[in-house]
Amino acid sequence: MEMTDEQKLFLMKRILDNISDGVFCVDLEKRIFYWNYAAEKITGYTEEEMIGKVCDDTSFRHMEHTNNCAVICPVAEAMADEKIHIKPVYVRGCNGEIIEIVVNAYPIVIDGNIVGAVEIFAQKSMVEFYEPAEKLEIKKLRDPATDFPDRSYISYYIESKIQEKRHFENPFIVTFIKINNLDNLIARNNKTIGDEIIKALGDQIKKRSRQSDLIGRWDRNTLVGVFASAGEENGLMLKRELYNQCMKVNVIYSNRNINIDISVGLAFGKNDDILPRIIKRAEKSLHDGNKER
Template structure:
């Protein structure tokens, strides 16, 4: 059976994963529906632009900008490459993706462009199940779609019981958006809400299926990180801080950037819900006193 050109086009247009092509000059020539869904950018907005444009600049797991287009690397060495990166969604938050890039050649084996296949690895299915459960229990924060304070209280109590029963460790990350009042005062509360949503989306999309993030109140968030010790908790907090620092929310022509301060602590055998939260909160304010945009572990 030989498929027609139209059939091939329908197949790639309806792939579950994002797919795009560039020519020899790194100009994007194709952007499928899944790429639109994952990135938030339409084909009309992307086709004809360079893959090195700011809209498509990725960051690595440490929050560092990747200035070299992965497709350019594949075109230079003629090899396929695979990596996990954080793609900036049009709304501003970062999405963890797996990207596979391959050179494209003509009949004479000359490189004429490259392709990229993008898979969203942000645990969307697991997060959808979490949301449904939270909605049923009326534990959802309406703005951010994260668990609210009641949910956080419930989850910490359950994790404490598990720790005392089985010895399963867990940690708390207490986040606060730095100088958030300045955002509200400068741009208005509607934009402030967008910033809160973008931070919440970044935390949620970067989580493992068995970790939870909730909005404690105002511009404060709490992460409950299961089965982790202090070094891993600090590493995770640093990565999230860098990812948020390297991202922005677009409001007209303005790129609104924020940073976060973090207090991080791991449960110990004498902890109650109150002592655990208080210790994380104290560490958070040590980060604030140290100049903000940092993490304090204790």
């Protein structure tokens, strides 16, 4: 079955929205009509802030060593000479920080006429040191005691799922699994018992999880799981399943079986979500569950 032009356009946008490089497009007036998610992650400027703005009038002006956009503007150069321009530049992020990026600017040509330009950019450090930096980042974003993704990694992942929900209606659930009696267990045993319990619970949950799901350590006594979902019924089933899986875990410490008490809370992703909002709902569900016990 051949795709329609509308389907091809949707597929192209979906691809651009999910690549790691920043991408934005401008018309002949340098008015921005497309701004992808990676551009937001690199600079901090959201799609809502940038669409419809002339790039010269935004804080995202390209600098060499000055604040004058006219000094160095690859998209203007690409439209002027119909050539590809590749160069390092500096831009100001949304918090005022200076970010060094490598820019690839291309003219957009339709029926032989220049109608705009597209710019693809990445942070210079990522371009020059991509593989080692990636490995270092992975190490930094893991809990050292369990090797599970840590709070920062989980946060990045949830933010990516929010974008998928917003743009593609991909449903997901955030779950919190808390060990309620961890302080008492540590007091009676040893502080390392907390790491052992978290590791055992996480390993048990991962056995029944899909590759696209995420299990990580949120804090000292809490795991977070991020799962694909098809609706609220799936969420309730998942909550019961997670609880049952955790209660099956047999933790032995100093030749004694350790009894653990857990609670599970969850929140469904919404199109208008931001990270703090969905975390707050999941934590509220967790605390409400404790009250019901």
